[in-house]
Structure formats: C-alpha cells, structure tokens
Amino acid sequence: MDKEAIVRRTRGEQPLWVWLAVLTANDRRCTYCEEKPSQTLEHETPLATKGRDVWWNLVPACDRCNGWKHKSSATMWQFNMKMQHLHPKVGFARNTLPIQVVEGITDRVERVQREIQDPARLQWFEHHYGARKKPRLRGETLEGVEDCMEGLQSYPYLPWTSPEVRNSSSRCTRRLCCGHTDRDARLQWITVTEDEHRAFAQAAFHKGLSVSDLLSHLVRTYPAERSDDRLAMPASDHEEVSQ
Ligand SMILES: [Zn+2]
Ligand SMILES: [Zn+2]
Structure with a gap:
C-alpha cells in the first residue's frame, strides 16, 4: 500500500483506521490537557505553518484544546500559555491550562507521537480496520473509537505486542489476536482455579x-x-x- 498517498490527505479524508490509531493512543485522552477524551486528530505543527498532514504530525486532542491551540505549533502554544501564567494582564493567550499541565505538553506530544508511530501498532490498525469505510458523521466515528477501545480491553496484552505466527503483510497473524486463524494453529481452552x-x-x-x-x-x-x-x-x- 502506498502510505504516502494516505498520509497526504486532509484530516477529514484520513481513512477510518488512521482516526482509530490516533484517537485510541494515549489511552484515548487528549494529549494536551489529558483531562478530556480525544475527539479529533490534531496537527501538532499546523498545516498553516507548513505542518504536514501526515500521521507523524497527528496527535489525539479534545475539541477545546484543538480550538485553543488553533494555528500555533505545540511549542508556541505552550510558550504563550506559560507567559499567560507569568503575566496574566498582557494577554498572551485568551485561555490557558493549569501550569503543571502546560509544563508537560512537549514531553507528552513526543510520547504520544512515538506511540502512534510504532509500526506494529499502525499495521495492526490497518489490518483490522483498513477495509472499513469512515462514517460520514464524526459522532459515528467516535462511537467506533469507543468500540475499538472496548475491543482492545478484551486482550490480556496489547495485541500488536504479541509475536506473529507467520509473516503476512496482508492480514493479522499475531498470536494473541488473529494467530489462531493460522492454518497450523489451534486454539486450546484450559480450566484452572x-x-x-x-x-x-x-x-x-x-x-x-x-x-x-x-x-x-x-x-x-x-x-x-x-x-x-x-x-x-x-x-x-x-x-x-x-x-
Ligand atoms: Zn484537551
Ligand atoms: Zn488480529
């Protein structure tokens, strides 16, 4: 699959699996405030300032933070909010998050981007949701994110961390996930106390x-x-x- 073709789309045109891979990251919380559930794909470096519409530039955010950050880069927004705390009367930012939250933004963006860019995780999302169409309404996409989070909780480990039963670029053969559909594998139930x-x-x-x-x-x-x-x-x- 041509990954470049996918990543050049605008946020609304990103396929469902990219939305799911991004919005389920950071345990489904907004990267910036870590308070609200993520609702949108946020361009860490905004398109307006040469930020690319690629997944390594996307982080999950809530609508409030997405709106507050607007066209700033994460670093600039963080700087403005810090200045707002220091000099509330100057008006560096109209709204600001608590200072401890502001301090952690750069680290969190880095950590969440690392999580999203994990190739095994990306591949897992593509394998499982690549064929599904993104619903027209965002509310329906967010319901899909809920379902996906619920599904992930049924695994004892995050499925993309379990080894592959065999190599396949077209479908998931991870042992704790879809590996049991492998021709040579059998699923075995045992009863213990x-x-x-x-x-x-x-x-x-x-x-x-x-x-x-x-x-x-x-x-x-x-x-x-x-x-x-x-x-x-x-x-x-x-x-x-x-x-
Ligand atoms: Zn937020
Ligand atoms: Zn699977």
Whole structure:
C-alpha cells in the first residue's frame, strides 16, 4: 500500500483506521490537557505553518484544546500559555491550562507521537480496520473509537505486542489476536482455579513471556519430556483402574 498517498490527505479524508490509531493512543485522552477524551486528530505543527498532514504530525486532542491551540505549533502554544501564567494582564493567550499541565505538553506530544508511530501498532490498525469505510458523521466515528477501545480491553496484552505466527503483510497473524486463524494453529481452552491462574501468570511474567506463550511452550516441550516425568506425575483415575 502506498502510505504516502494516505498520509497526504486532509484530516477529514484520513481513512477510518488512521482516526482509530490516533484517537485510541494515549489511552484515548487528549494529549494536551489529558483531562478530556480525544475527539479529533490534531496537527501538532499546523498545516498553516507548513505542518504536514501526515500521521507523524497527528496527535489525539479534545475539541477545546484543538480550538485553543488553533494555528500555533505545540511549542508556541505552550510558550504563550506559560507567559499567560507569568503575566496574566498582557494577554498572551485568551485561555490557558493549569501550569503543571502546560509544563508537560512537549514531553507528552513526543510520547504520544512515538506511540502512534510504532509500526506494529499502525499495521495492526490497518489490518483490522483498513477495509472499513469512515462514517460520514464524526459522532459515528467516535462511537467506533469507543468500540475499538472496548475491543482492545478484551486482550490480556496489547495485541500488536504479541509475536506473529507467520509473516503476512496482508492480514493479522499475531498470536494473541488473529494467530489462531493460522492454518497450523489451534486454539486450546484450559480450566484452572483463580490461584493457579495467578501463579502461572506470575511465572510467565518472570520469564518475560505472555501466559499464552508460556503455555504453548509447555505444550510443545511436554511430549519430549514425558518419559522422564512419568513417575512424578499424579496418576489419573483411569490409569488406576487399568493397572
Ligand atoms: Zn484537551
Ligand atoms: Zn488480529
């Protein structure tokens, strides 16, 4: 896909998956105030001052901040708000955020842009939402963002952080996400107690693996070690009957 072609569009023409990738970043909060949910794609360096309409220039923002910032760059807006706090009578900015919030803007913009530019994350959004049309009304797009946030909460880990089952540029094959649709993969359900689950999750965490990765590792290596383990394993009822 020609990424340059997509990124040159104006905000309204950005495809749905770009809206979702940007608005779900920063845990769906506005990059500037971190108080309100993000509602729009904000050009960090505005188009009016040579800012490009590309995703590495987009951050999620609320309508209020988007309006207040208007045609300033984030750095200039931050500067004006700082001056407003220092010299309230001069009128550097008509409205301003609390000073602690203002101080953090540059760092937050950098962090949120890093999150949005993560190639695995971008690819995941494109795989899952690339084929969907953006609704005509912004309210409907924002409902889509809600659904997407809800969907993401159902994964034990952010799906784009789990390894790919195999390489595919056309669809998602991430293990904790769509990997089970891989021809060679099977989805396996197991039943454990709350305590067992907690202990296993901790063990996986210490190994730096996801629960699912550790479990599949055990399933893969167990048959090879079975002969050594035989005596140590608790015998099942079935085995006792047959002995
Ligand atoms: Zn805001
Ligand atoms: Zn997937």
